[in-house]
Amino acid sequence: MKIVVCIKQVPDTADIKWTENNTMMREGVESIMNPFDEYGVETAIRLKESMGGEAHITVMTMGPPQAKDALKKALAMGCDSAMLISDKKFAAADTWATSKTVSQAIKDKISDFDLIICGQFAIDGDTGQVGPSVAEALEIPQVTYCKELAYNKDNNTIIATKAIESGIIKRELQLPGLVCMLKCDYSPRMPNIKGVMRANKTDIPAYGMADLNLELDEVGLKGSPTFVAKSYRQPPRTQGELINQGDTKANVNLLIEKLRDKKVILQ
Amino acid sequence: MKQINLEEYKHIWVYAEKDPNGKIVGVTKELLCAAKRLQEKLGEEEKVVAVLLTGTGDISEMTKELAANGADRIVVVQHELLEGYSTELYSKAMCNLIELKKPSMLLIGATTRGRDFAPRVSYRVYTGLTADCTELDINDQGLLSAIRPTFGGTLMANILCKKSRPQMCTVRPKVLKKPEPDYSRQAEVDVVPMELDASLVKSKILEFLPFKIETGMSIEEAEIIIAGGRGLKCSDNFKMLEDLARELGGAVGASRAAVDAGWRDHHDQVGQTGKTVGPKLYVACGISGAIQHLAGMSSSEVIVAINKDPDAPIFQVADYGIVGDACEIIPALTEEIKNLKIATGAAS
């Protein structure tokens, strides 16, 4: 089985700093692999292990040259090969243009894939749109909000366990297909030293505009139908009051009184 | 991007989502109400149109509900293949309708279903889709201004879709105003015949296991959430939170630390890798207030923190804080609320 894992390098949202004018500082912010994509990588490796190693996992990302670091981490975790899709012309892509570029790269460079694994969301944009859009671009089916995958070799399908508002659904997905991973009940593995050494030795090809079947007006800012008119810092919440009446009963009573005044309980 | 004649695209569409019992879901009603507000700014000729994709059964209850909540017109596709949801056919039917009717806007609830098929539709028709919005407005050029949080809720963005149509967005449930239904309202019903091909469907449901919810309510629908973290020390102590939640008619949430410890299921996790909630009241018990947790709950109306460490960051976002042992304070709170309910005759 040929598996492709799509990952994104994102700024660590726990490390965001603001300028005095409440704009986000982009420099000096730690970059990490999108946490949902770590589950994607882990799930791909588990799937391969469950098949006795009979699979090949390619990890790919569209991003600036330094996004190679995220690919290296995925290789060190256990992916077999990697590719970087990078070009200045791809910059400032929205989810439409990202999906176009990612799907075209998969089509052009890994045409006979069986399964594509994405994260459900990237924590910077939080859109959750790239996975389904890539599936639409490649005209393949999808299952979103997955927490676990299993391969059924009898009919060559993936059994995807998916979480919706009201419960858990098991879905059978025909291949080729795409899944989007949520946080799973297992943790992504840490790369070991052998993995890191192998990753360092693995050649990571990089492809740009000239290597892919893309038009200039469908990539990057030009290909993006959405336009960010304005962005601004959400005013942070301010600290309220501490309730400190001495004993628990008095504290609890005052809290109830405050919450009733705010009309949030016992209406 | 291909050039289109923007003048041809008219009306504000709202995708009408049904729950498994065939009832119109809350976020659809909120969107109809929001669409009415957008209509007031755009002018009467822009109609509020509900789009109903459904099986072949009776639809009169649903159309009545949609009209009562603000739809001027209801576009209906009835087909046996639309009886149950499938990503493939729901996106196909929506794409067909867009091509046929050319709406100016399409608003979809940011439910697991809405977020499953909306991106396929926007990709296919090559238009902009703004995810998980919390506010909608019309700008000075008459464009839909979709407002959404990014970077874990710290950065807000106003997003426009200037050159393509429909202007699409998914909108987070329970943040927009609920309408007051008016059951005397009438809507024109426009049934569109459509051919759909069963062979397009390439995935099927094998099994559905509904969540067992101790308090009878999920954190998505609850107006009151009592959440616990590592400070609760064991899964048994969450019973105290369940008691309080039951007394107040709410649900129990958890931090990732509590989920990773195996005390709660992941579907109760609040935060960046869990759910984003915005209830009227959020009570954080034994939760330190890590940034990834705050990302999921800082839009709550009122936040209460109970933590024994006075320096815990959760106090910086809390409207009310009590420094102390949650395992002592929560039962006392439940007890007092019970007493009050008895005193006011509200107990059942």
Ligand SMILES: Cc1cc2nc3c(=O)[nH]c(=O)nc-3n(C[C@H](O)[C@H](O)[C@H](O)COP(=O)(O)OP(=O)(O)OC[C@H]3O[C@@H](n4cnc5c(N)ncnc54)[C@H](O)[C@@H]3O)c2cc1C
């Ligand atoms: C990529 C990533 C994604 C993440 N996603 C999420 C997410 O979605 N949701 C999430 O919650 N976290 C998330 N986290 C984890 C987050 O960083 C914190 O580790 C986590 O929220 C801590 O949970 P906690 O507050 O329950 O535990 P702790 O931080 O250990 O806090 C426990 C608190 O309980 C208090 N306490 C102890 N005993 C008592 C008592 N008897 N009574 C009252 N208070 C007591 C302590 O003073 C302390 O403040 C994520 C982390 C990463 C790196």
Ligand SMILES: Nc1ncnc2c1ncn2[C@@H]1O[C@H](COP(=O)(O)O)[C@@H](O)[C@H]1O
């Ligand atoms: N630039 C990118 N390169 C590769 N995959 C991406 C990229 N952006 C998003 N994805 C994939 O799409 C998922 C959802 O991202 P998003 O739609 O941005 O929330 C991510 O978890 C990745 O799997």
